Amino acid sequence: MTAAPSRPLIPKKTLVDWLGVSPFVLFALMFLILPTLYLVTGAFLNADGQFTLENIAGLFTPKILASYSISLKVSLASAFGGALVGFFLAWAVVLGGVPAWVRSGLLTFSGVASNFAGVPLAFAFLATLGRTGLVTVLLRDWFGFNLYATGFNLLSFLGLTLTYMYFQIPLMVLIITPALDGLKKEWREAAEILGANNFQYWTRVVLPILFPSILGTFLLLFANAFGAIATAYSLTGSTFNIVPIQLYAQIRGDVLHNANLGYALALGMIVITGVSNFIYIWMRMRAERWQK
């Protein structure tokens, strides 16, 4: 007979406390963490289950590098375009002196449009800028301008970037508007009293304050575009080889003829979206210092 029964190994209260979150922990393990870990470890194993770096090296072959490169290009371009246009729209409604209904209209629409992605978005752009789309037809009939003769194609880098911007711009508007709202009038007054002109106020006061928000949101948009597949897939079929489409084909029918190389492809996506998201979260925490 040793320890007193009043002191069990784990106190009952602690046990109950942790039992309360066990459904969540189990869910997260089963449907989030273990599936991801399985792919990550699989990327470092060969077909016989031994450790290897061959799969990672296999990513650096022309075909896969090409798909990473086109994916990066589309994501960077649509994130840059979305951030730029979104910033100006947010600036216009916050500081441009437009009526209040424009602001609430833009914000409401942005809430909807940032969620309007996937397959229907592809349909909308095909109806707009496709070969028989409204804009293409009107340009031809009204202005005698043949869009497709210029080499434009909706099923290309430019077309995909234009399409992605439809959900990128609203996302930027939604995230950056509160940051612009947070610019205090006192800062402008202080800058003016100290003799700063408008340009100096923007470059020396506003941009340094907003920089973490802008860069952070840019990275979020980038990751958002990088992981997206449905729009591109229904727009271009499997002809346009961005990474998610390549991975989709790999999951469907092992087109790389190497299951572990498929895991490495997935790992590459996780690393890219992961890094940009973590910098986003970090930047956001920095930006929040000014939003108190």
Add this chain to the structure above:
Amino acid sequence: MKTQKIWAWVAILFGSTYFILPLIATFEFSLRMRRGEYSFDAYRSVFSDVQFRESFSYSILMALLTIVFGVLLVVPTAYWVRLRLPQFRPVVEFVTLLPLVIPAIVIVFGYLRLYNSSSLIPFTGSARGTDLLLMFAFMTLSLPYMYRSVDTAMRTIDVTTLTEAAQSLGAPWRTILFRCIFPNVMSGVLSGAFITFAIVIGEFTMPSLLNRPAFGPYLQLIGANRAYEPPALAIIAFAITWASIGLLQLLSRFNKTAPAKP
């Protein structure tokens, strides 16, 4: 000041052209089915398609199940973490953000490998099992939105005091959770529910790779094979998104005025 206003209007004009033009074009295109005149034939064709009705009701059912089970997972967890395990909160917050970090296609790839018919838990071995897995997949996708809206709603109520008050009146845990906590975070639950609905209805990747007859894969299939139905479907999908997000925003505006009363 004057030039600033002009530039602001230029930006607004440019932005609204870019946003509205595709909607007009899509609507116009969807009316073109009958040669030489505008008609709603494409919509008629869509609504009379059996596959449309089946895939659409499948997705709605999945969305409702996802919302119910998602709420049952998230609300008690968020409550318990606030009440008993505040030190565990950063971990929960981090985990709930993960679905935004890991692309959906990667998550479902992991499922297919981990839960195939020859594994320990063969979810994909049967149709019902795959449905279940798909529901968990949707729950994962909506976790960041659901958790954050519920947690935000929970921030405004004093969980500890409410619990103690209920306990001192002799309420069991079930009563505390369902009659005391739930009604108080209802606004958060509803916001999470609307956004979950919008996500689940349109999702393509997960049901497509799990081979379930959901609305997203149906849209893709129609897009590859028909000419005038896709824009009609895009208009319908936009209306659904608009309805769920519009309700969500109406709700949040309603909430902002709510704390004003004593």
